[in-house]
Amino acid sequence: MVGEVLVVGDNVMGAGNQQESLDAEWVVGFVDGEGCFHVGINRQPKMSTNWQVLPEFRIVQHKDDEQILTKLQSFFGCGQVTVNNGDRKELRIRGLNNLSKIVNFFEHHPLKTKKQYSFEKFAKIASLMQQGKHLTKDGLVKIAKLALQMNRNKNVSASRILRDSTPDA
């Protein structure tokens, strides 16, 4: 896993990477400014816990800078460039396999702003999900606690999950 990620980090991706490649440190600086680690938690009665956890890494730019999103997509080797809102586009990376590449890259190339703190919570959530913990009540509570520590936004669903759960001893 680590070997695979170092390849991504050094951007030696071979076929399909015909664009000018990005420097790993440039990517870290740009993501320190523009990247967002987000964990959505949505009501989903079909899930055993009634909640679906949707981690996502995204970078939003004005459509004039769509080219940089495409370069980042090539750099990471995953994700979709799509409309965000109005004249804004986003690179959106979902799915545990794709997100493991992102997590491993930033584990080897730490962010320098407070975003590093959100990233660490995000990485823990992704790890719990890879172990299937989001499908259990205890795991979901752990994830909700971590999600509440991310960013400066309130995570209403995470708050609700914690309120509804039995407090830890």
Added chain:
Amino acid sequence: MVGEVLVVGDNVMGAGNQQESLDAEWVVGFVDGEGCFHVGINRQPKMSTNWQVLPEFRIVQHKDDEQILTKLQSFFGCGQVTVNNGDRKELRIRGLNNLSKIVNFFEHHPLKTKKQYSFEKFAKIASLMQQGKHLTKDGLVKIAKLALQMNRNKNVSASRILRDSTPDA
């Protein structure tokens, strides 16, 4: 001049640079996301042209990330970290001597987003000002034209200067 800038770019600044130094490519990535090249043009009857030109480079962050502004200040070797608005802080770099360091750094480490285009106009304006052109009517008109091409914002003063000037032949 170039030698001086390469020193800044490689961040071999010696005394006073006790913090962990920033990587030049990280700085480019972060500025691609968060930096702003701005040229203010203000009514100033004391000036021979009636207008004062105030170029400025700034980076705004939430106050939680003031440490990164201080690191950037050390990296560039100039600027002031001050309140921007509410809970936001900014690194603000003004003055032609300081801005020549910024211009030279980004000439050697190009931006990758559309901000490069604004930077190029900004660099031309700084160069014109170093030649004292902003103190002449013709020079001011050149600067106004360049300022209007920067960013996506309208520059009301620049528009007014062009409207009031005789069109070029």
